[in-house]
Amino acid sequence: MSDTKSFIVAVTGASGAIYATRTMRAMLAAGNHVHLVLSKYGRYVMHEELGWEPDNESILDFLARTTGDEIRAGTLEEHGVNDLTRAISSGSSPVSGMVVVPCSAKSLAAIAHGTSSNLIERSADVTLKERRPLVLVIRETPMNLIQLRNMVTVAEAGAAVLPAMPAFYQKPKSFDDLGDFIAGRALSLLGVDHELFEPWTGPQ
Numbered sequence: 269m270s271d272t273k274s275f276i277v278a279v280t281g282a283s284g285a286i287y288a289t290r291t292m293r294a295m296l297a298a299g300n301h302v303h304l305v306l307s308k309y310g311r312y313v314m315h316e317e318l319g320w321e322p323d324n325e326s327i328l329d330f331l332a333r334t335t336g337d338e339i340r341a342g343t344l345e346e347h348g349v350n351d352l353t354r355a356i357s358s359g360s361s362p363v364s365g366m367v368v369v370p371c372s373a374k375s376l377a378a379i380a381h382g383t384s385s386n387l388i389e390r391s392a393d394v395t396l397k398e399r400r401p402l403v404l405v406i407r408e409t410p411m412n413l414i415q416l417r418n419m420v421t422v423a424e425a426g427a428a429v430l431p432a433m434p435a436f437y438q439k440p441k442s443f444d445d446l447g448d449f450i451a452g453r454a455l456s457l458l459g460v461d462h463e464l465f466e467p468w469t470g471p472q
């Protein structure tokens with residue numbers, strides 16, 4: 269496995285909270301440190317789609333209960349989305365990369381235009397300026413011209429656009445398998461080793 273590193277995981281208010289939990293599971297199980305930032309609607313969608321009750325259960329306990337105790341191999345630190353004083357607001361913070369999973373069209377727009385008005389937008393801005401990998405797991409359909417142009421803008425600025433489009437050639441049997449496909453593609457782009465799915469090796 270790769271050396272232990274720190275990554276920023278931002279969860280915004282698009283559908284597909286399972287992509288966030290499977291990504292965090294894999295990063296933590298590999299022993300990494302996760303800086304987690306949840307937007308207001310990211311938190312809401314995790315409640316709506318996965319049943320997380322943030323007032324009654326910490327995110328770490330929720331991840332352990334729903335994805336397995338192997339996440340305890342890593343460490344997780346949650347940051348308030350409106351707290352721009354956090355270390356990850358600065359390029360001097362030793363972070364290896366960032367994934368926004370899922371990434372709403374609204375956060376895509378903010379990142380594309382460098383607004384930096386909350387900790388997710390600011391840390392994405394910093395990740396780009398420091399030439400570190402930034403992966404945006406966009407989830408919207410259909411897409412309008414503004415959203416398509418924003419994806420071109422972030423790609424030109426160096427981000428990887430990873431639409432939440434799982435493949436089916438691995439014959440997924442569960443939502444977790446679908447989530448792990450997207451999590452695995454994100455981890456590969458961030459340079460984290462994983463065995464989340466079998467790579468395609470050609471016809472058998």
Ligand SMILES: Cc1cc2nc3c(=O)[nH]c(=O)nc-3n(C[C@H](O)[C@H](O)[C@H](O)COP(=O)(O)O)c2cc1C
Binds near residue numbers: 279308309372375407
């Ligand atoms: C249940 C629910 C599902 C949503 N799904 C999406 C989605 O798939 N994609 C998207 O771009 N926005 C979606 N939205 C809208 C965003 O949550 C909204 O634009 C919000 O302002 C995003 O802010 P954030 O990026 O700071 O989380 C959804 C909202 C709700 C309540």
